[in-house]
Amino acid sequence: ALQVCLPLNALGFVYREARDAWVNAERLFALLRERPDVAEQAGLPRLRAGRGEVVFEQVSFGYEEARPVLRGVSFRIPPGHTVAVVGRSGSGKSTLARLLLRLYPPAQGRILIDGQDIATLSPSSVRAAIGVVPQDTALFNDSIGYNVAYGRLGCRPDEIESACRAAHVHELIMALPEQYETQVGERGVKISGGEKQRIAIARAVLKDPAILIFDEATSALDSDSEHAIQQELDRLSENRTTLIIAHRLSTIVGADEILVMDRGRIVERGSHAQLLSLKGLYARLWLLQQRLDEQTMLQRQTL
């Protein structure tokens, strides 16, 4: 059976370890050090970030040598455009994002940002150019203001506030007992899934990156806040190069290009309308999604 709605492992190294989404800063940095490839190598040139063109050139990769996860993947996201990746669970969608973040090097092929092969560049400079809105946002045991500022440490309070206004989380924060100073995390105020996504959006607004990766949440949110968050994400991705790891096909209908992955290869590509008329894997996933949506609606009505 096709599985389009299984939860995606959270995007990154950190988020995977922090499944409950609460981590301490020390723990985060310990995790970063554990990954050999994440370590900063002295002397590597920094990315000269431009308008954010992303190119994958015949990229192959496997976490273990014997088991390829990506096989000869090529695509280009022109500056400011949006590409969405869909496919069954395990087809390699999140792996594309991890490679773009330079968390792992490709076994073959090249990944270019603004014409520069990222394998030759300092990892931190690559990550500085990319904002990530993960499906599970890790928050620190610290103030909510610090958690937003984490998008760009050292920014001014008024910048934090305007990012929170843009992400529509400012009102919520002002209603907390100590506003931006309110402690969140294990011993602090609990933050809902939708609010965490808004905090991730506020971080990305602050960071103002040329490139945005959006790892879509599978379900977690009710449909009203889902709709609102979708609008905020649309605004955030305007004029930014955006890669969406999609789980619900309905949200990517407007993408400039949709890549359909199957067992590590791109098997179909095109606009939503082009892909439907192919009557292939995408068309089948689309039908399945609609059936699932109908079922969910029926279930909601009978509850």
Ligand code: ATP
């Ligand atoms: P999903 O929608 O379920 O998240 P996906 O298409 O994003 O799937 P990936 O997360 O890219 O798939 O994983 C592709 C394959 O690589 C899967 O078979 C997965 O089990 C494997 N994989 C992912 N991360 C690792 C890892 N850190 N070590 C070893 N194998 C991994």
